[in-house]
Amino acid sequence: MSQKYALSLIVKLVLLVTFCSLYGCATTRTDDAGAVTFDPFEPANRPFYTLDDTLDKTFMRPIAETYVKITPTPVRIGVTNFFDNLLYPNVIVNSFLQGKLKQSVSDTARFVFNSTLGIGGLLDVATDMGLPMHDEDFGQTLAVWGFGSGAYLYIPLIEGPSSFRDAPDIATRLLLNPFTYLPAFWPVSALKIINSRANLLDDTTIRDEAAVDPYSFTREAYMQQREYLIHDGELPNEGYEDIFEDEDSDDPALIIE
Amino acid sequence: MNTKKILLIPILFVFVQLSAHAQAGDDGSCQVTDTDLAAASSIVTELHDTLITIMKDAEKLGYQGRYAQVEPVIQKHYNTPLIVRTVLGNRFWDALSEAQQNEFIRIFQQLSIGTYADRFDGFNGEQFVELQRTALPLRGQCPAPAGKEPPAKRILIKTELRRVNDDPVSLEYLQQYIDGQWYIITVIANGVNDLSLKRGEYSDVIKKKGFDGLVEDIKTKINNLEKGSTE
Numbered sequence: 001m002s003q004k005y006a007l008s009l010i011v012k013l014v015l016l017v018t019f020c021s022l023y024g025c026a027t028t029r030t031d032d033a034g035a036v037t038f039d040p041f042e043p044a045n046r047p048f049y050t051l052d053d054t055l056d057k058t059f060m061r062p063i064a065e066t067y068v069k070i071t072p073t074p075v076r077i078g079v080t081n082f083f084d085n086l087l088y089p090n091v092i093v094n095s096f097l098q099g100k101l102k103q104s105v106s107d108t109a110r111f112v113f114n115s116t117l118g119i120g121g122l123l124d125v126a127t128d129m130g131l132p133m134h135d136e137d138f139g140q141t142l143a144v145w146g147f148g149s150g151a152y153l154y155i156p157l158i159e160g161p162s163s164f165r166d167a168p169d170i171a172t173r174l175l176l177n178p179f180t181y182l183p184a185f186w187p188v189s190a191l192k193i194i195n196s197r198a199n200l201l202d203d204t205t206i207r208d209e210a211a212v213d214p215y216s217f218t219r220e221a222y223m224q225q226r227e228y229l230i231h232d233g234e235l236p237n238e239g240y241e242d243i244f245e246d247e248d249s250d251d252p253a254l255i256i257e
Numbered sequence: 258m259n260t261k262k263i264l265l266i267p268i269l270f271v272f273v274q275l276s277a278h279a280q281a282g283d284d285g286s287c288q289v290t291d292t293d294l295a296a297a298s299s300i301v302t303e304l305h306d307t308l309i310t311i312m313k314d315a316e317k318l319g320y321q322g323r324y325a326q327v328e329p330v331i332q333k334h335y336n337t338p339l340i341v342r343t344v345l346g347n348r349f350w351d352a353l354s355e356a357q358q359n360e361f362i363r364i365f366q367q368l369s370i371g372t373y374a375d376r377f378d379g380f381n382g383e384q385f386v387e388l389q390r391t392a393l394p395l396r397g398q399c400p401a402p403a404g405k406e407p408p409a410k411r412i413l414i415k416t417e418l419r420r421v422n423d424d425p426v427s428l429e430y431l432q433q434y435i436d437g438q439w440y441i442i443t444v445i446a447n448g449v450n451d452l453s454l455k456r457g458e459y460s461d462v463i464k465k466k467g468f469d470g471l472v473e474d475i476k477t478k479i480n481n482l483e484k485g486s487t488e
Contacts, residue, residue, distance in 0.1 A: 037457055073422055209482065210372050212474045213462050220457035221449050228448020233427065235448055237393055237413050240431050243453055244343055244409070244442065245396060 045154035049215045052156045064197040078122040079195045085114045085121025089176040094136040098144045106131050139166030143230040161222035287399035287407045289392035297412040297432045297439045300334045305385035312380040323374040336440035337366045344455045364475045371482040382421040389415040410434035
């Protein structure tokens, strides 16, 4: 990948952040009280979702299911480890940007050990050494810096569910991935896409079982999952109750006077 | 009356007062006791034990068999009327007729049971482990001032579904004390609150297709689960 491409990604990232700060991405109606998620772009998001879903049902899911059938579990775990490790520079940088200094040191050590002793990341030797995997990204960093989630976005083909706050992470993830700069980027990406889709088979099954409106289901699940990750899996307990207490959290569109 | 008997009266009086107080603590007060925590925990254990049973006997039971095993547990321990009222919002709920309300409670419960029966359809060494029991802070004065409802007693039971070769799933059960009994009022899986999720989803459907449209969609969903098609 050329320097020029990398540069254009940086420019796009800066533009997105600027756009966010100018157009009120820091305001959000998503809160623990269960008020309805801010989705003003639904007229565009929904067709994009349908497009992705159609492509998924026709191509991606059957390919991922075949992949699961023909590869033994240890191989898939190795492939998953490999890609998790490639993405780890993004985790390290974002741990640091969120002020988690101790964690960013442990994350750096994790990346070094898994890349060397773990044969390029195929084996996760670091977890057993007391260096657990963390889940950080630029969207979470922006949240820690005080940005609200902004509007929900569905970005077809490359990303899926996202938001104004989370979209810039697409750029940081690419820029901080060593493979972005190698000629093998595309074939490796194809394997990554198939493997990631395979790892999501359970989640999409849950969606298909329970969702009455898969688009809204995905949106709500995504936005809540992001809050959970921002809080590193330790959401304040009180938030769960708000929905039972707050009469005013009723969706105004549904109130029949 | 001799001196001994006279002395006994105040002692008896104190005893009666104490026991009356202890009783108020059982069903009148809003403070969560250790007995409450144990009761809430045993509800979750009962649900988890049932799930492990249907997972282990999944093939033998089939969807209908798994449904039949989960049904009584959900009916007994989930407060579906409160759940659906919260999902649809108080004001929307109150505007529905009683028949509509009952119908919705019925199908919502069927969908919950059906989802359990469909999802827990095999066993791979899974294990449910309780991590923490927490009494949530009361949101209001206890005892309640005259003319006011006492604040709701709530407990959060944190558990984890451990899987072989896969990340554990965090499962948290929020329970509320209603009319002398503990009920599950929502489940939070890996930070996703089922109730908030359904609230967002169902309000979208109602806006597009109306309440009757939502009812139809849920019925279709239940039928698909029965037929083994989750499309």
